[in-house]
Amino acid sequence: MLGSLAALAALAIIGDRPSLLTVVAWIDYETLALLFGMMILVAIFSETGFFDYCAVKAYQLSRGRVWPMIIILCLIAAILSAFLDNVTTMMLFTPVTIRLCEVLNLDPRHVLIAEVIFTNIGGAATAVGDPPNVIIVSNQDLRKNGIDFAAFTGYMFLGICLVLLFSFPFLRMLYWNKKLYNKEPIEIVELKHEILVWRQTAQRINPASREETAVKCLLMQKVLNLESLLRKKLRTFQRQISQEDKNWENNIQELQKKHRITDKILLVKCITVLGTVIFMFFLNSFVPGIHLDLGWIAILGALWLLVLADIQDFEIILHRVEWATLLFFAALFVLMEALAQLQLIDYIGAQTALLIKAVPEEQRLAVAIILVMWVSALASSLIDNIPFTATMIPVLLNLSQDADVNLPVKPLIFALAMGACLGGNGTLIGASANVVCAGIAEQHGYGFSFMEFFRLGFPMMLLTCTMGMCYLLATHVGLGWNT
Template sequence: MARTQFMTAGTRDEMFCPQLPQAGRVLPPTKEKTDPGELTPLLESKKSKQPSVDSKTAEEDFNDNLPNRRGIGISIFKKIKMVTLLGLASTAFIVIMINPELSLEQYQICVSMKEPHALDMLHKEETTIEFLIHAPVLDADAINSTMRKTMPKLTITINTSEPWDLYLDENALRTGNQKAFKHEFSCCLSTHGGSYQIFFSTDWEESIPIVFSYHPLNSLVHEQVVLAAIILACVYFLIIFEIVHRTLAAILGSMATVAVLASLNERPTLEEIMSWLDVETLALLFGMMIIVAIFSETGFFDYCALVAYKIAKGKVWPLITLLCVFAGVVSAFLDNVTTILLLTPVTIRLCQVLDLDPRKILIAEVLFSNIGGTATAIGDPPNVIIVSNQELAEKGINFSSFTEHMVVGIVFISIAGYGLLRVFYRNVKLLQNQDPPELRELQQEIAQWRRAAHHIVVASREESMVRALLLQKVATLETLMRNQIYKRKARETKDFEASVEDLEKKCRITDYVLLGKSGVVIVLVILAFFLHSFIESMYVGLGWIAIMGATLLLVLADISDMESILHRVEWATLLFFAALFTLMEGLAKLGLIDWLGDQMGLVVSLVSDEHRLTVAIIAILWISAIASSFIDNIPYTTAMVPVLVKLSEDSRLNLPIMPLVLALAFGACLGGNGTLIGASANVVCAGIAEQHGYGFSFIEFFKIGFPMMLVTTLVSMVYLLICHVALQWH
């Protein structure tokens, strides 16, 4: 059984100790008695100056009570935190329960100049009505004033509200292509029976088919953007200060978003919420986690660490350069999440070999993975969204033209980013582990034993005994570690040849058969990842490819113990992404992302003609970079593409589409380096590092990632202004 295999990590004599605590308990810290022979000369010189008995007793009492006071303070904080979060979560649950799900009844009518249409709606007290329509029409904002005078018009009014004008698209009418539009009417009740009456009229002689629905909104609808911003700020507050785990923070934020939607009479159904999840990304993560879990059993990651150590000659900066360049180049042709999943275990093992702190190396690696993914149309999800958009494709933005403009900029951005990294890591000593290797190995061993104990589900007496034995082993190792803290030895420095000889004994391939099977599957998966964007007859996405690869490897490897493989899947990371997708889609429905787009369009429209393109590039780039640092760049890019199309089609602005799209791509992709949850690769890297005992916090990532985002965005701005304002490359 997999649950009992952990006992092989130590001998039976190590497992059973005569002075171990009760089963399942961890030994408390014990006061070590100092050997008089080990006293330092400084302490020996002060023997004659010992304090009095009373003062010594008072000092000991204070020191003994200090941990208790701290413990009481921590306990009070935890109780306040629990009560506060419990109250907020309960409130959200109650709001969701007392508000019904939104169920819209659709109406189908035909309107012509000779046959206008009127409809009495249900009696409602709300003064704001949200109206949704599907018809062969165009919005007034997409048409210039000259065309409006000649195009047939469809006018919709509710009671005495301002009329909503839409313009007939004759091509869409002939082809049956209906477009969806949404509008909010602010109106008052009719004097005839206190009801709402909706009225359709047109100056087109033929019939116009219309499908519409409506529902009332309460008075909070005007503050929904503010509520969305408050929810997002609260989620970041919980994550930044590590009040709760980031997964729980995202879950609480998504629940709060659904509760706000419910209070606005817009509560989504469970099926709609499930549709918000990016199943493609979740399937990609799950499949690749399974593949990496099996692949790691071959010893290949240890062997790669040894090879990289030889190439770098045991020096730190050649190693960092090698990892960053490799991560950037591979991410340009593969999804950067896949790159990080494969590269993070190798980096952690390599840092252990070089006696480096993996946290800072991993942060540098994931930053350059995001930079490299920006270079091509398949390296980062925002680029995929842009290139796959049909309206942008009709305007000449395809894979080759988009990649051509992006690659040149990424070369300069990578050089600037590498220079900034040299500044951050100029003191190589700070990259090294401060603890001696013996103590660090004990810490890792303790973490592994404790994780093994927590993974055992106690369903029988035997399983309870195994878990107790594992926790006893943890207690024994913790006691040994405390003893070593008082007897720290200086770090031994070995020459390069001796280190290589020592590593060759430890870092080797352990299963060549499994390595061959895993290698074949990984090569096929990576090849399919690369080809799926170019072969139109390949009707599977990245998620399907990863799941197929994981299934194939499970069959080839003849895995019988599924639990040991599933234990290595980062379930917390998958749940975090699921909650984050729900949170971001909910914020989008509350209008936060649309509000950002409207503000961007407002800024651009207020500028004079000669400076409009410059201001548009700067505004789109920096707003996208800052926004993508704090919200997921996938829904942001999806919402911003129609905004850019509208700006380019506005004849009054006269803006070319290519510079606007490039500014969006640079901002959305590079902005992901700003915070820990700004990009999917960041979260995946943090989850794997935490699984290996090297987790890094939001603040640790922010100190390096946010300045990197500012510098790289600044370089991309200079590049875009030179190429598309000064040189008019587009």
């Protein structure tokens, strides 16, 4: 919002101040409606307990073996993220993953990092899996160039399947020397975790009254008592390395009591509506006579599910809508249009065009794909990929319309989408899902640092982007899928 205000102030200074009606017209309401509708659908979906059920099912299928469980969890996270928002997927998946790891006496940090990496990869597969993809398919100029929901999803889904095929073996290689099991017995691990959580709770209290001071003192006394108990247990227990879980059948029964599908009828309703909405997204691409935009389809789907689910308290659902994200998108559209009015986007496009024109014409498309892909990936590792994508779309459109450059727009947009989504795995701040997962893990006493994520995320980003680049070059340069 501050950025959009600064851009509008700059326009006012140069004597080109837009009216309020003009500024409001710059906002892409279809994108906001699509995001809002999908947020309502996911908010109701989360009431069913489906995410908890998926995590426990992964444990059951793996029969207590660690690596099969991690791979199944990552695969489920990737599939769910392709159709639901990846931030929501991690919000619902993180707590139950931590509980599973506690049962197996595993360190949850490594499992959570693997999950969030595959959430970002899976989110790239469809037009609604990741916010940059939503911006791309909602752009009217790109639709005129044939990049609609079906074309985008079909192309990206094939590429992400190829990326996933190579990602699982590489993840296993990265984790080869990682100590996934905790060294101490599970009783000691749980006690240490309890001490950490109580201490964090006490530290968050800033005493402003006598009562708050008394509560803080009580909490610190509890911490001291638990630390004394821990010292006794450390003297009693000998250090032992946990082996594969032998009591997985008993654990399954306990977990299934706590983490199960809470409302099967609501689950059937949610899957029916979500399936219909996705089907309509595809149908909209093939049958232009429907006259329903993606935003309207999502809104109508959300209203239909609200009626079917018989929601009595609508305010609870509205509280789960990410209003800050919607406001962020609205301000972003104003900022991008203001920057376009200030000729900044034209300048970036002109400089990129000069760089590409320096390359011989027969190699121009390959160089452009590689350049857009890796610039997008590295930029998205350091800054949020949403504003970057919004900035690059008009730049790439201008580039494709330049007669001297003579490049098709489709491969450039697909390279942007692939780089922006996969590049989010490069660092902890590269994608919203990473930050959300780290925050929830911290609340449970299992926070991981920037460097811990970087050591696993950055190599995965390099591999997935390399595979994505090979797919783009093979299809657009080798096979000529440019029309």
